[in-house]
Amino acid sequence: xxxxxxxxxxxxxxxxxxxxxxxxxxxxxxxxxxxxxxxxxxxxxxxxxxxxxxxxxxxxxxxxxxxxxxxxxxxxxxxxxxxxxxxxxxxxxxxxxxxxxxxxxxxxxxxxxxxxx
Amino acid sequence: xxxxxxxxxxxxxxxxxxxxxxxxxxxxxxxxxxxxxxxxxxxxxxxxxxxxxxxxxxxxxxxxxxxxxxxxxxxxxxxxxxxxxxxxxxxxxxxxxxxxxxxxxxxxxxx
Numbered sequence: 001x002x003x004x005x006x007x008x009x010x011x012x013x014x015x016x017x018x019x020x021x022x023x024x025x026x027x028x029x030x031x032x033x034x035x036x037x038x039x040x041x042x043x044x045x046x047x048x049x050x051x052x053x054x055x056x057x058x059x060x061x062x063x064x065x066x067x068x069x070x071x072x073x074x075x076x077x078x079x080x081x082x083x084x085x086x087x088x089x090x091x092x093x094x095x096x097x098x099x100x101x102x103x104x105x106x107x108x109x110x111x112x113x114x115x116x117x
Numbered sequence: 118x119x120x121x122x123x124x125x126x127x128x129x130x131x132x133x134x135x136x137x138x139x140x141x142x143x144x145x146x147x148x149x150x151x152x153x154x155x156x157x158x159x160x161x162x163x164x165x166x167x168x169x170x171x172x173x174x175x176x177x178x179x180x181x182x183x184x185x186x187x188x189x190x191x192x193x194x195x196x197x198x199x200x201x202x203x204x205x206x207x208x209x210x211x212x213x214x215x216x217x218x219x220x221x222x223x224x225x226x227x228x
Contacts, residue, residue, distance in 0.1 A: 043205075043221055057213050097214070106216055
């Protein structure tokens, strides 16, 4: 149980294009989904928190117009990196909290490796 | 600013030994504590959760919690080379219901 998927697992794009990453909870409903970014050999950095049906809350320093988050259902959240640039190249990971458990446990997706040329 | 502190390591132990990973946290009100394992190039994987003072055992893993000292630890018995990874300590208390993660301790188990 508690499986989270992400798609795509890796993507290469040209500078200036937009990339959409999907995060799905496969066997549970997620109250809240979180988006992280991790640069090589660095720690996880929380980018934003999304709750189903409401606007995402972004961490300080994260541009909401550049990283668009949509949490349209209890099983799907998407992150769109708009007008991507090489400095956006990173490992993007989502996680989800189960709706009914009341627990703070987060289950992570496998991550999406983005390379912007 | 709520914080979770971990020694970055690397912590090197021989195969078969006990690896001891430590974590301290700043928010005395925290109630939920987690250990995640992250292999290089992969996403974190939940391996242990603990909510009450004392020890919690799961196979070769034992989590220990001391709320008075604001200290959490993870013991790995009979360490294997496959245990080589970065171990992340996480604590509840984020303003958005998120976990607060430490920067992780890199463990290397030598054959």
